[in-house]
Amino acid sequence: MTDEKTKELVGEILNCAQKRRLMIGTAESCTGGLVAATLTSVPGSSTVVDRAFITYSNAAKMDMLGVDPLTLRRCGAVSGETAREMAYGAKRRSAARLVVSTTGIAGPDGGTEEKPVGLVCFGLAAPGGIIRSEQCVFDDEGREAIREAAVRHALNMLLSALEAR
Numbered sequence: 001m002t003d004e005k006t007k008e009l010v011g012e013i014l015n016c017a018q019k020r021r022l023m024i025g026t027a028e029s030c031t032g033g034l035v036a037a038t039l040t041s042v043p044g045s046s047t048v049v050d051r052a053f054i055t056y057s058n059a060a061k062m063d064m065l066g067v068d069p070l071t072l073r074r075c076g077a078v079s080g081e082t083a084r085e086m087a088y089g090a091k092r093r094s095a096a097r098l099v100v101s102t103t104g105i106a107g108p109d110g111g112t113e114e115k116p117v118g119l120v121c122f123g124l125a126a127p128g129g130i131i132r133s134e135q136c137v138f139d140d141e142g143r144e145a146i147r148e149a150a151v152r153h154a155l156n157m158l159l160s161a162l163e164a165r
């Protein structure tokens with residue numbers, strides 16, 4: 001995921017975060033650390049990237065990020081509610097003031113009619129107590145294509161949040 005367009009996007013994120021003196025963090029499930037790996041693939045990222053939580057299992061989401069077990073039971077691991085709690089938990093447990101989270105179904109298995117393969121929920125915890133979520137259903141063009149699309153979306157969420165400040 002280090003094509004030129006992605007490197008430019010990461011460069012913009014890092015520059016904006018440096019100017020605003022904001023540390024960035026990630027809380028990742030379906031992307032398995034790819035958002036953080038993409039952010040840290042550019043030299044200088046250590047000045048703004050604090051840490052990444054890879055919380056693939058529900059137990060990890062609860063233990064590492066404080067996701068409420070009731071949220072997981074009621075809404076499922078792949079939900080806007082869980083994505084918001086993941087982002088908020090990572091922000092609370094780090095020096096990061098801006099956190100993006102990912103949780104989804106990259107396939108090839110695990111999809112249902114209600115939650116198909118390609119569904120990814122994103123959370124964002126930003127300065128000022130702003131916590132929100134988004135969801136996308138990416139075309140099922142294979143596991144890696146879904147994960148790469150999710151990484152790009154997460155990076156764009158970070159940049160949008162930084163530009164809004």
